[in-house]
Amino acid sequence: MILDDLYNSWFRPGLGRPPLPVTVVSIVLVLIVLSFNAAGLTNSSAGGWLGWLFLFLLGGGVGWFWLSAALHLMARLLGGVGSVTDTLGATAQSLWPLMLTGAANSALQISSRLGLLFSLGINLWVVVNLVRSMAQEHQLPWVRAVLCFGGAIVLAELALVGLIIWPLMIALGM
Amino acid sequence: MLRQDRLIALALIAICLLAALGNWLGNVPVQRPKPVVRTGDGAADVALIPISGVITFAGESNPLGRGATAGAQTIMRAVRRAERDGVKAILLHINSPGGSAAAAQAIFAELMRVRQKGKVKIVAAMADAAASGGYYVAAAADHIVANPSTVTGSIGVIVRVQNLTDLFKKVGVQTVTIKSGKFKDIASVYRPITSSETDLLKTFVNQSYQQFFEAILRGRQGKITRRELEQVADGRILTGTAALDAKLVDSLGNYYDAVDKVKELTGLKTEPVIRNYLAPDWRESLQELLSLSLDQWFPERQLNHLMYWNKIPLALME
Numbered sequence: 001m002i003l004d005d006l007y008n009s010w011f012r013p014g015l016g017r018p019p020l021p022v023t024v025v026s027i028v029l030v031l032i033v034l035s036f037n038a039a040g041l042t043n044s045s046a047g048g049w050l051g052w053l054f055l056f057l058l059g060g061g062v063g064w065f066w067l068s069a070a071l072h073l074m075a076r077l078l079g080g081v082g083s084v085t086d087t088l089g090a091t092a093q094s095l096w097p098l099m100l101t102g103a104a105n106s107a108l109q110i111s112s113r114l115g116l117l118f119s120l121g122i123n124l125w126v127v128v129n130l131v132r133s134m135a136q137e138h139q140l141p142w143v144r145a146v147l148c149f150g151g152a153i154v155l156a157e158l159a160l161v162g163l164i165i166w167p168l169m170i171a172l173g174m
Numbered sequence: 175m176l177r178q179d180r181l182i183a184l185a186l187i188a189i190c191l192l193a194a195l196g197n198w199l200g201n202v203p204v205q206r207p208k209p210v211v212r213t214g215d216g217a218a219d220v221a222l223i224p225i226s227g228v229i230t231f232a233g234e235s236n237p238l239g240r241g242a243t244a245g246a247q248t249i250m251r252a253v254r255r256a257e258r259d260g261v262k263a264i265l266l267h268i269n270s271p272g273g274s275a276a277a278a279q280a281i282f283a284e285l286m287r288v289r290q291k292g293k294v295k296i297v298a299a300m301a302d303a304a305a306s307g308g309y310y311v312a313a314a315a316d317h318i319v320a321n322p323s324t325v326t327g328s329i330g331v332i333v334r335v336q337n338l339t340d341l342f343k344k345v346g347v348q349t350v351t352i353k354s355g356k357f358k359d360i361a362s363v364y365r366p367i368t369s370s371e372t373d374l375l376k377t378f379v380n381q382s383y384q385q386f387f388e389a390i391l392r393g394r395q396g397k398i399t400r401r402e403l404e405q406v407a408d409g410r411i412l413t414g415t416a417a418l419d420a421k422l423v424d425s426l427g428n429y430y431d432a433v434d435k436v437k438e439l440t441g442l443k444t445e446p447v448i449r450n451y452l453a454p455d456w457r458e459s460l461q462e463l464l465s466l467s468l469d470q471w472f473p474e475r476q477l478n479h480l481m482y483w484n485k486i487p488l489a490l491m492e
Contacts, residue, residue, distance in 0.1 A: 003180040010183070029187060036194035043453060049198060099186075102194025 010096055013132060017089050026096045031056050033102045040105070066159065067091055070152035071134060078148050080138030090137045094129035097122045218449030220263045220436055221256030223249060229273025229281070229307045246277035250284045252451035257288050262440040263295040264288070265432060265448065266315060272306030275331060275382050282389055285314035295439040299432035300324040300423070305411055309422070310386060313393035316439060318423040319432040320414030327417060329390065330409030331382045333375050338363040397421055 002022060009018035009026065017023075035056050039049035072080075072087040082090075100122050108115025127149065135145035231246045256264055264285070272278070288294050298304070298315035305328035312318050312326075320326055342349070342364065349364040360371050367375075387407055391400060398421040406412065406420045417423045425431070436446060 003183045004177070006187075007179040007183040010186075029190070033190055033194040036191075036198040040194075040197035040199070044198075045453075099190045102190050102192075102197055105197045106193045 030098045070155040074148040074151040075138040078144045082137040086137040090133035097125040219446035220448045221261045221451045224267045226269045229277045263436045266298040268304040269301035270308035278307035278310040313390045319427045320423040322415045324414035327412035329407040331379045335361045
């Protein structure tokens with residue numbers, strides 16, 4: 001049953017990567033929660049919420065690709081053995097704590113400190129998940145897995161800077 | 175029986191979704207003493223009703239939120255809801271060049287009904303423009319605040335009839351009209367207008383103008399005389415400053431000055447809690463979501479809107 005698999009993938013990650021439908025359900029839940037949060041923040045109507053959902057589907061897909069690419073490159077440089085599919089799956093599965101951001105935002109309305117602590121915890125959980133899943137999929141020791149994550153973030157940021165500078169370079173240089 | 179793992183997973187999903195849904199549907203907490211605009215349920219002192227764009231009965235919603243044009247039906251429902259909730263005042267934030275005579279008239283009548291009961295004060299704050307139909311609606315307020323440069327006035331009715339016969343001849347279009355009565359195809363673009371049609375339209379325009387004129391006199395009773403109104407009700411547009419001189423508005427200022435006026439009229443000692451009554455509540459959001467059609471995302475919808483306007487010969491606009 002999918003609920004069993006969801007539970008295992010969330011709370012027993014050591015059992016291995018879950019089947020594809022479980023990852024998809026997990027990601028869809030995350031996107032729904034994030035789009036609800038965005039719609040609340042922007043006072044959007046139902047149509048607005050749907051707009052946010054489509055936008056996050058698109059943006060989330062692109063972001064997922066870039067983060068996975070950076071993670072995979074770093075993992076390979078550090079001696080990782082996992083395939084691209086493994087990295088894509090590990091990245092997608094690691095993001096599930098973002099589903100708790102709805103509750104974190106609600107906590108923010110009760111106490112800003114509690115909400116911030118909750119949000120910090122969620123982000124930390126995502127990072128731990130990513131490091132752990134990269135170590136698992138690519139059979140990396142944990143120090144290398146941490147380096148892999150850190151390097152991937154730097155790489156992704158550099159790619160973003162490059163994306164801004166390249167068009168400028170071409171536009172101004174031509 | 176569900177196993178414990180399944181129950182935990184299910185509960186987690188439900189809690190996360192419910193919390194996020196709650197963030198969306200009831201997000202902004204009540205704050206005092208700053209004036210706040212709320213969108214969720216709860217008690218408010220002032221009902222904010224923004225009237226933006228062309229005023230029609232149909233209105234038009236935007237796929238990323240309501241508010242492309244002002245729908246009279248939605249505005250009237252908001253007025254009723256505000257009255258039922260027992261607000262102390264209604265704050266109209268008008269930014270409209272006008273619209274259909276019937277829609278503006280319907281909103282005016284609804285506001286006057288509430289005003290005449292004397293329990294709810296109505297203040298209108300004009301933004302870029304509150305002309306023609308926009309002014310029609312504003313006239314129902316106890317107090318009108320305009321920015322010095324607001325475009326207002328344009329008290330009048332207009333019917334435009336085009337004759338495209340020469341153009342159709344050039345492109346080879348011929349039209350045959352079969353009608354049950356001589357006036358059934360009045361304002362047709364396929365032939366020149368006749369003198370009897372001109373007379374009929376003149377009567378139509380004059381009647382509508384007279385209704386508009388009398389409504390303003392009724393709304394601004396004791397503030398402007400018939401003679402004074404006749405001098406400016408010739409279709410001219412005025413700046414906010416000129417409108418103050420002409421007694422069409424009561425004071426100059428911005429939205430926050432209008433909020434201060436609300437406080438003064440209602441005798442509120444603290445900053446009022448303002449709730450946007452045009453922001454959809456959860457039932458309307460759900461209804462909107464279920465009735466959302468993909469044609470809203472495509473340019474054809476704009477075409478439909480234009481066709482809708484072509485079918486309304488009478489407009490209080492510009």
